[in-house]
Amino acid sequence: MTGDWPCHRCGTDNVLAVLRRPGTWTNAAGNRIPVVHERHLCARCDADDPLSGPVVEYLTAGEGRDREDATQLARDLLRWIDHARPATPDEDALTAEIDAWYRGERDRQLPQSGTGLTRGTAVDGGEAGD
Numbered sequence: 001m002t003g004d005w006p007c008h009r010c011g012t013d014n015v016l017a018v019l020r021r022p023g024t025w026t027n028a029a030g031n032r033i034p035v036v037h038e039r040h041l042c043a044r045c046d047a048d049d050p051l052s053g054p055v056v057e058y059l060t061a062g063e064g065r066d067r068e069d070a071t072q073l074a075r076d077l078l079r080w081i082d083h084a085r086p087a088t089p090d091e092d093a094l095t096a097e098i099d100a101w102y103r104g105e106r107d108r109q110l111p112q113s114g115t116g117l118t119r120g121t122a123v124d125g126g127e128a129g130d
């Protein structure tokens with residue numbers, strides 16, 4: 001596990017890898033803001049996914065892998081990377097966070113979770129087709 005981030009979906013320390021891609025986000029004023037989209041690979045959340053499952057399986061297996069396994073891992077990683085797309089923020093969650101913030105029900109910090117956006121970094125919630 002990376003130990004640096006909890007999984008944004010399940011909240012556990014099962015993040016195996018983080019895919020970062022530069023992108024942009026358009027704010028309410030219509031300005032395009034540079035961001036980095038992050039896609040977590042979580043041993044708990046992604047194990048059953050057909051794209052990420054093989055990568056999770058490889059990374060969580062014990063010793064004894066050979067060169068052929070590494071070649072297959074490279075193929076699986078490239079396939080996962082090619083299909084891992086930024087998810088759009090959950091607009092309902094974002095609106096609820098903003099409304100709560102204006103009502104003073106949240107401390108005066110930027111929303112940290114549940115919105116898919118954190119301080120210049122978009123944390124993506126799913127694979128393509130979600």
Ligand SMILES: [Zn+2]
Nearest residue numbers: 007010042045
């Ligand atoms: Zn997870």
